[in-house]
Amino acid sequence: MSEAPRREFGFETRMLHAGHVPDALVGARAVPIYQTTSYVFDDAETAAQLFELKQYGNIYTRIGNPTTAVFEERLASLENATGAVAVASGMAAQFVALMTLLSPGDEIVASSHLYGGTVTQLTHTFRKLSIGVRFVDPTRLEHWEAVITPRTRALYGETVGNPRGSILDLEPLAALANLHRVPLIIDNTFATPYLCRPIDWGATIVLHSATKFIGGHGTSIGGAVLESGKFDYGHVPAIADPSPSYHGLRFFDTFGHYGFLMKVRAETVRDTGACLSPTNAFLLLQGLETLSIRMDRHTSNALGVARFLRDHPAVSWVAYAGLEDHPEHGLARKYLGGRPGAVFSFGLKAAADDARAAGRRFIDALQLFSHLANVGDARSLVIHPASTTHQQLSEEELSRCGVAPEMIRLSVGLETLEDLLWDLDQALHATSG
Numbered sequence: 001m002s003e004a005p006r007r008e009f010g011f012e013t014r015m016l017h018a019g020h021v022p023d024a025l026v027g028a029r030a031v032p033i034y035q036t037t038s039y040v041f042d043d044a045e046t047a048a049q050l051f052e053l054k055q056y057g058n059i060y061t062r063i064g065n066p067t068t069a070v071f072e073e074r075l076a077s078l079e080n081a082t083g084a085v086a087v088a089s090g091m092a093a094q095f096v097a098l099m100t101l102l103s104p105g106d107e108i109v110a111s112s113h114l115y116g117g118t119v120t121q122l123t124h125t126f127r128k129l130s131i132g133v134r135f136v137d138p139t140r141l142e143h144w145e146a147v148i149t150p151r152t153r154a155l156y157g158e159t160v161g162n163p164r165g166s167i168l169d170l171e172p173l174a175a176l177a178n179l180h181r182v183p184l185i186i187d188n189t190f191a192t193p194y195l196c197r198p199i200d201w202g203a204t205i206v207l208h209s210a211t212k213f214i215g216g217h218g219t220s221i222g223g224a225v226l227e228s229g230k231f232d233y234g235h236v237p238a239i240a241d242p243s244p245s246y247h248g249l250r251f252f253d254t255f256g257h258y259g260f261l262m263k264v265r266a267e268t269v270r271d272t273g274a275c276l277s278p279t280n281a282f283l284l285l286q287g288l289e290t291l292s293i294r295m296d297r298h299t300s301n302a303l304g305v306a307r308f309l310r311d312h313p314a315v316s317w318v319a320y321a322g323l324e325d326h327p328e329h330g331l332a333r334k335y336l337g338g339r340p341g342a343v344f345s346f347g348l349k350a351a352a353d354d355a356r357a358a359g360r361r362f363i364d365a366l367q368l369f370s371h372l373a374n375v376g377d378a379r380s381l382v383i384h385p386a387s388t389t390h391q392q393l394s395e396e397e398l399s400r401c402g403v404a405p406e407m408i409r410l411s412v413g414l415e416t417l418e419d420l421l422w423d424l425d426q427a428l429h430a431t432s433g
């Protein structure tokens with residue numbers, strides 16, 4: 001009998017199939033929702049083995065769940081990662097990844113072009129844990145190099161930085177992280193694995209807010225931590241040293257390249273309780289199954305909107321790296337095939353003392369774009385960062401994050417492009433008129 005032929009499946013095939021075979025019991029083709037908190041053990045011996053991490057299996061949904069496991073495996077396949085741990089939100093993904101790696105007194109170096117909530121979490125919550133963060137202008141490698149110290153435990157950035165849509169130069173940054181033997185952590189939320197796979201460029205840990213384009217429908221909050229399986233944690237005390245909460249288990253020695261993720265799941269998620277619900281895992285899987293088709297449409301609509309705004313007399317600037325004349329277009333081509341997602345900002349033409357008010361007039365005049373604090377919905381969204389998402393930041397933090405008072409951030413959805421252009425045009429007239 002000859003062996004069945006095998007094939008490396010393409011991205012779209014893995015979007016639909018990775019991590020799941022139809023249920024042997026009832027033959028369900030879709031991924032079932034295992035809405036259960038706990039699982040019956042086969043016998044006392046198996047239960048003991050599971051608790052000691054000597055055998056893989058389900059114990060309690062805070063630590064693992066079969067529906068969630070399909071979501072994890074599928075996302076890991078799409079990101080070319082060794083595995084994934086799904087969690088309650090993007091904020092939880094950041095928190096558990098960093099909590100797993102860091103100890104009091106450690107530091108990280110982070111890009112300053114980050115999601116506002118991330119800046120707040122890193123600055124204030126991690127400070128309470130005596131973990132320091134040094135923010136750098138991410139556009140020049142020297143800025144990163146200049147603040148790395150012997151206490152630096154990770155470099156941190158976003159593929160497409162919020163809110164200005166700046167593109168991180170991943171390859172040299174990964175080389176720098178490698179030189180200093182620290183992991184490079186990349187939040188790939190705005191790009192999604194369809195447009196960019198940071199692990200292919202040398203990143204160690206990839207984070208997602210699955211709330212955004214992965215879910216894609218604006219229904220469910222979720223997140224994930226993924227790992228390359230290529231980093232040597234032998235010298236990282238938090239992963240290599242004996243764990244007091246597992247009778248001295250050494251995660252890196254025992255689980256090798258899966259050691260970091262095992263520790264994320266079996267310790268940090270167990271202890272913080274930041275697990276994803278099975279129903280949300282199911283809803284996020286519905287999104288993942290059409291990711292490529294939606295991202296094609298999101299990015300073609302985004303380019304159409306960006307070109308329209310660039311040529312509009314009531315607009316002073318457009319920061320979309322998909323435009324050929326954007327200074328980071330070369331980076332967008334290298335890392336994202338020239339399609340840097342569908343979230344970007346532009347500036348209203350307004351007198352300095354009227355900029356904030358003009359922002360509010362514009363948002364109130366829009367009819368189709370929804371004014372809300374989210375991105376990556378199938379519907380088009382708009383926000384005025386200076387008065388909302390970045391409001392908690394001081395004036396100085398604001399300018400360091402690249403937020404101007406006249407700045408409007410768009411998340412371009414899947415609607416008919418001409419309808420979006422009509423809405424923007426009528427609102428721009430109402431603002432300047």
Ligand SMILES: *Cc1c(COP(=O)(O)O)cnc(C)c1O
Nearest residue numbers: 089090091115187189209211222
């Ligand atoms: C939304 C977002 C987060 C936080 O994710 P939640 O799912 O809202 O907790 C983190 N990073 C980026 C880039 C985001 O867009």
